[in-house]
Each structure stands twice: as C-alpha cells, then as structure tokens.
Amino acid sequence: MRVLVTGSSGFLGRHVADHLSGLVGYEVAGYDLRPMHSDRYLSTVGDLCDLEAVVGAVCDADVVVHFGGIGDVDVATEHPSLAAAANVVGTMNVALAAQQAAARVVYASTWEVYGTPRYDPVDEQHLCDPGHVYGATKLGGEQMLSALHQSGELPTAILRLGTAYGPGMRPNAVFSRFADAARAGAPITVHGSGRQWRQFTHTSDVVRAVQLAIESDLDELTVNVVTDEVVTIRELAEIVASRYGVPVEFGPERHGDPPSSIISSERAASLLGWRAQVAFQEGLAALLRETDAAAEPLTAVRGR
Amino acid sequence: MRVLVTGSSGFLGRHVADHLSGLVGYEVAGYDLRPMHSDRYLSTVGDLCDLEAVVGAVCDADVVVHFGGIGDVDVATEHPSLAAAANVVGTMNVALAAQQAAARVVYASTWEVYGTPRYDPVDEQHLCDPGHVYGATKLGGEQMLSALHQSGELPTAILRLGTAYGPGMRPNAVFSRFADAARAGAPITVHGSGRQWRQFTHTSDVVRAVQLAIESDLDELTVNVVTDEVVTIRELAEIVASRYGVPVEFGPERHGDPPSSIISSERAASLLGWRAQVAFQEGLAALLRETDAAAEPLTAVRGR
Numbered sequence: 001m002r003v004l005v006t007g008s009s010g011f012l013g014r015h016v017a018d019h020l021s022g023l024v025g026y027e028v029a030g031y032d033l034r035p036m037h038s039d040r041y042l043s044t045v046g047d048l049c050d051l052e053a054v055v056g057a058v059c060d061a062d063v064v065v066h067f068g069g070i071g072d073v074d075v076a077t078e079h080p081s082l083a084a085a086a087n088v089v090g091t092m093n094v095a096l097a098a099q100q101a102a103a104r105v106v107y108a109s110t111w112e113v114y115g116t117p118r119y120d121p122v123d124e125q126h127l128c129d130p131g132h133v134y135g136a137t138k139l140g141g142e143q144m145l146s147a148l149h150q151s152g153e154l155p156t157a158i159l160r161l162g163t164a165y166g167p168g169m170r171p172n173a174v175f176s177r178f179a180d181a182a183r184a185g186a187p188i189t190v191h192g193s194g195r196q197w198r199q200f201t202h203t204s205d206v207v208r209a210v211q212l213a214i215e216s217d218l219d220e221l222t223v224n225v226v227t228d229e230v231v232t233i234r235e236l237a238e239i240v241a242s243r244y245g246v247p248v249e250f251g252p253e254r255h256g257d258p259p260s261s262i263i264s265s266e267r268a269a270s271l272l273g274w275r276a277q278v279a280f281q282e283g284l285a286a287l288l289r290e291t292d293a294a295a296e297p298l299t300a301v302r303g304r
Numbered sequence: 305m306r307v308l309v310t311g312s313s314g315f316l317g318r319h320v321a322d323h324l325s326g327l328v329g330y331e332v333a334g335y336d337l338r339p340m341h342s343d344r345y346l347s348t349v350g351d352l353c354d355l356e357a358v359v360g361a362v363c364d365a366d367v368v369v370h371f372g373g374i375g376d377v378d379v380a381t382e383h384p385s386l387a388a389a390a391n392v393v394g395t396m397n398v399a400l401a402a403q404q405a406a407a408r409v410v411y412a413s414t415w416e417v418y419g420t421p422r423y424d425p426v427d428e429q430h431l432c433d434p435g436h437v438y439g440a441t442k443l444g445g446e447q448m449l450s451a452l453h454q455s456g457e458l459p460t461a462i463l464r465l466g467t468a469y470g471p472g473m474r475p476n477a478v479f480s481r482f483a484d485a486a487r488a489g490a491p492i493t494v495h496g497s498g499r500q501w502r503q504f505t506h507t508s509d510v511v512r513a514v515q516l517a518i519e520s521d522l523d524e525l526t527v528n529v530v531t532d533e534v535v536t537i538r539e540l541a542e543i544v545a546s547r548y549g550v551p552v553e554f555g556p557e558r559h560g561d562p563p564s565s566i567i568s569s570e571r572a573a574s575l576l577g578w579r580a581q582v583a584f585q586e587g588l589a590a591l592l593r594e595t596d597a598a599a600e601p602l603t604a605v606r607g608r
Contacts, residue, residue: 049389080399080400081355081397084396084448085393088388088393089392092385092388096384131450131455132451132454132455133448133451136447136450136451140444140447140448144437146433146435146440147435147436147437147440147441148437151435
C-alpha cells in the first residue's frame with residue numbers, strides 16, 4: 001500500500017506518517033510546505049495550492065491521507081484568505097490528483113464543521129454550520145471531495161476528528177497552554193467558568209482511525225472520530241495544576257471558542273470498528289511524564 | 305448608495321450594473337478580470353483571488369454585489385481548481401474587504417447548491433449537497449460569508465438564483481443552444497426525454513431581487529430567487545422550434561445535468577417582497593425578437 005501523507009510536517013500528519021511507515025506492507029511518502037527529515041520515509045516540499053506539484057506527488061499513491069492545510073484555528077482566523085486557499089483549493093487539488101491517480105482519499109476533517117449543536121449527541125446527519133473560518137474552510141474541503149466523488153470516481157473517507165492531544169501538539173492549544181504554564185510554576189488561567197467541555201481524543205486513537213479508513217473498502221464514508229469521554233476545561237486545569245502544585249485562576253470568557261457539543265462516533269464504531277482506547281487520565285499522565293522527562297515545553301517534544 | 309458589482313463583465317453582473325447605474329441615488333462601479341467599457345460606470349480590472357486588489361476596489365463601497373467568479377457550470381467542471389479559487393477564495397476576499405469597509409454583501413449564489421431534492425418544494429432549510437463542482441464552489445462561497453458574518457460583523461444577503469435567461473446569456477446554456485441552432489435552420493436536439501424541467505428566471509427579475517436585497521436592512525438573509533413557473537426542456541424546444549420552423553430531435557441523456565427540482569421562493573416574497581414578474585412565454589418571445597432584429601447569435605446581443 002503506497003500512502004502519501006499531506007501535512008506530514010504537522011502535528012497529526014507526523015504521527016500518521018510515523019505510524020504507517022512502521023507497518024509491514026506500507027510505503028509512506030510525505031508532502032508538506034515545511035521541510036522535515038524522517039529516517040522512515042521521504043517527503044516532498046510543496047504547496048497544496050500548486051496543482052501540478054500535488055499531481056506529481058500523488059501520482060504513485062494508492063491512498064492520499066490528507067492532513068495538509070491550515071490546521072490551526074487561530075491561524076485560520078487571522079488569515080482567512082490563506083485558510084480558504086490551503087483548505088479548500090488545496091483539498092480540491094488533492095482530490096483532482098487522487099482522481100487522476102485512481103487513489104483513495106482519507107481526509108482529516110473536524111468535529112468543528114457542525115457549529116452550535118441543534119441536538120445531542122451530534123451524529124453525521126447533523127447540519128453543518130460552523131460559523132467560523134477554520135470550520136468553514138474544512139467543510140469546504142469536504143464539499144470539494146464530495147463534488148468529485150459524486151460527479152466522477154473518487155473513493156473518499158472523511159474523518160471528522162475530535163480535538164486531538166498528544167506529543168508535539170500546538171503551543172496555542174488549551175492543553176499546551178495549561179501544561180507549559182504549570183511546568184513553569186505559573187498559575188493556570190481558565191477562560192470563562194471552565195464548565196465548557198471537550199472530547200479530547202488521543203493522537204494514537206486518531207492514527208488508528210486513519211489506518212482503519214485506509215484499509216476499509218467502503219467507497220464513501222463520513223464518520224466522527226471522537227472519543228466518548230467528556231472532560232471539562234476545569235477538570236483538565238485541575239489535573240494539570242495538582243500535578244505541578246500551581247493554582248487555577250479564572251479569567252474572562254474568550255470570544256469565538258467553539259461550543260460544547262456531545263459528538264457521537266457510533267458510526268465509526270459500526271463501519272470501521274473504531275472506538276477510542278486511550279482513557280483521558282492515562283493519556284494526559286503519559287504526555288506530562290514524557291514532557292517532564294524531556295524537560296522541554298510540551299509542544300517541542302515528539303513521541304516515538 | 306455606492307455599489308461595487310463584481311463580475312461586472314459577465315452575463316448577470318452586466319445586467320445588474322447597467323440597471324443600478326440608471327437609478328437615482330446609486331453610484332456604481334465594476335470589478336472584473338475581463339475589461340469592459342460602459343458609459344454609465346467605471347470598472348476596475350482585477351482578480352478576485354488578489355486580496356489586496358479586492359480590498360482596494362471595495363474600500364469605498366456601501367454594498368458589494370458579488371457576481372464574480374466562475375459562473376459557467378461547464379467551465380467549473382473542466383477547471384475545478386480554478387473554480388474553487390475564484391468562487392471560494394474569491395468570495396472570502398470579497399467578504400474580508402467588505403468587512404473592512406463596513407459594507408454589506410449581496411452574493412449571487414444558485415439553486416444548484418441543493419443538489420438532488422429530498423422533498424418538494426425545496427425551501428432554504430433544505431440540505432445543501434450539490435454533488436458537482438460548480439454548486440460545491442458556490443456553496444463554499446456562502447460558507448465563507450457565513451463564517452465571517454457569524455464570527456464578526458458582516459451584513460450578508462445570499463440570493464440562490466434560478467437558471468437565468470435574457471440578453472447576453474452564455475452560448476452553452478440550453479436556451480442559447482436551442483435558439484442559435486433554430487435560427488441557423490438546424491434541428492433542435494433535446495438530450496434525454498425532455499421531461500426534465502427548469503424554472504427559468506428572467507434577468508430583469510434577478511436584477512430586481514438584487515435591488516431589493518441592497519435596499520433591505522436585514523442583517524442576514526438567505527433566499528431562493530427563482531420564478532414559480534416550471535417549463536420542461538421539451539416545451540422550451542417546441543416553442544423555439546415552432547417559431548423558426550425546425551424539427552425537434554431527441555438525443556442521449558447527458559451525464560451531470562442538474563436534477564429537476566421545484567424551488568420555492570416564498571421566503572423572498574415575504575422578506576423582500578420579491579416575486580418573478582416576467583411570464584416565460586413573454587420573456588422568451590421578447591428575447592427571440594431582439595435576437596432576430598439584431599441578426600446575431602443570441603449570445604452576442606446585449607439588452608438595454
């Protein structure tokens with residue numbers, strides 16, 4: 001199985017490329033705008049908006065795992081035009097290149113495409129009305145894939161991923177902010193009441209869903225890939241704070257934070273046999289242990 | 305009222321800019337990639353994908369009427385990456401520029417965002433699943449506007465226009481194909497049974513809806529702008545054929561034609577006071593008369 005991973009220098013793309021390249025029967029290549037060295041696979045430096053370059057990178061692949069684009073909500077908010085280009089045009093280019101190569105696409109979408117929940121739990125039939133740039137551009141990417149899937153041949157698996165955590169995560173994630181502050185001995189600041197919640201999904205669970213999607217023979221698939229476990233921001237803050245002996249403080253609510261939803265991944269369970277396996281307490285403890293051992297900010301450490 | 309019309313050299317954009325520039329109290333400017341001269345308003349030549357150029361063109365406007373981008377279904381199908389860039393990134397750029405200028409956006413979307421109808425008549429609550437490149441990129445444009453509207457200030461009117469007909473229409477529209485063939489004495493070829501139908505909406509009705517949307521003070525509006533009158537392709541062929549005394553022939557069905565839907569514009573009636581006023585037989589007869597008088601292909605004639 002020849003797999004091209006786009007966004008292979010990014011947080012989740014690196015985990016996926018690392019994992020797949022260790023499996024028997026997989027030949028992995030990377031594609032990213034930012035160069036990154038790995039001993040396990042070759043990467044091409046290229047722009048998703050450059051159709052010719054994408055076609056060249058995809059031409060030998062059986063599957064394209066598409067994590068590339070603007071994956072950082074804050075960057076998308078600050079640079080909406082760039083986010084639209086990278087996430088929508090970039091995904092169209094991946095879709096076109098995959099169609100040309102008769103390859104399957106596994107697309108990393110997000111639970112944030114749903115926007116404010118109309119009902120609980122949110123399944124894949126729920127209206128998509130993200131209401132912010134990041135979600136809108138990721139949804140736009142889904143629609144480019146769907147258009148090519150419906151108007152031609154293009155086997156497509158769309159994974160609407162939960163908020164992921166694990167080694168190498170972004171410095172602006174709530175997770176990283178809390179851990180980095182606490183390790184520096186500073187108090188942890190929770191914005192708002194802290195009663196807002198998330199379904200933090202461990203990188204290893206995301207990676208496993210990607211592998212299941214690659215190995216599935218379904219022609220079309222859209223599934224939530226989100227752990228069932230719900231954690232409030234306050235709980236997260238308290239776990240981290242008690243580990244490092246720092247206080248938790250409460251600050252004003254932040255405008256634009258995504259709403260608290262309950263996302264159901266029953267469909268991923270029935271169609272892919274996927275269920276999250278990493279319990280949050282364990283995943284968090286392991287992550288903090290690794291970080292402590294490395295004596296580096298959380299965001300700079302890579303898991304093996 | 306200072307109005308910038310994007311796509312002002314295109315079929316509908318020209319009608320809109322022509323009409324508005326004749327109204328008291330309106331100052332009209334155009335923006336298009338293709339230069340076009342009008343005695344009634346000034347146009348800037350520029351690319352929608354060039355954010356800086358769009359910001360420059362929009363900065364003085366109170367309203368941006370956004371018809372620019374790839375409006376031709378066939379061009380979008382042949383150049384999906386270009387369509388995604390022009391229609392999604394282009395609309396994001398218009399939205400950003402309008403937000404910066406505190407201007408209102410009136411966006412020319414399409415009934416084709418709905419895709420295969422799940423129920424009849426199709427209202428604005430209907431699921432959007434276009435299933436082809438043109439519809440997906442127009443829907444992507446809607447979502448860019450909606451994201452900026454919801455995450456900041458951006459008064460937005462989205463008009464989901466019916467298939468428009470009138471002077472200056474595209475040569476590949478079914479309308480133009482029939483009329484141009486018949487006027488040349490050739491038989492008219494209907495693809496499929498001819499029982500598929502459309503709600504052909506006259507340019508003057510489209511233009512009136514745009515004006516009503518400009519003058520509305522609603523902060524957010526998404527409405528279908530489609531005539532209630534339903535005409536089958538066979539009826540259209542027979543009207544045109546009988547006028548020119550040519551036969552109607554039936555050919556194989558075309559892959560990728562949009563589905564026959566019944567679109568309801570009740571919401572436009574109640575929120576904007578818009579109803580189509582041009583009966584199809586009259587609109588068609590007038591169009592053919594003008595074309596005959598000009599002794600030119602339908603597509604080359606401009607209405608006044």
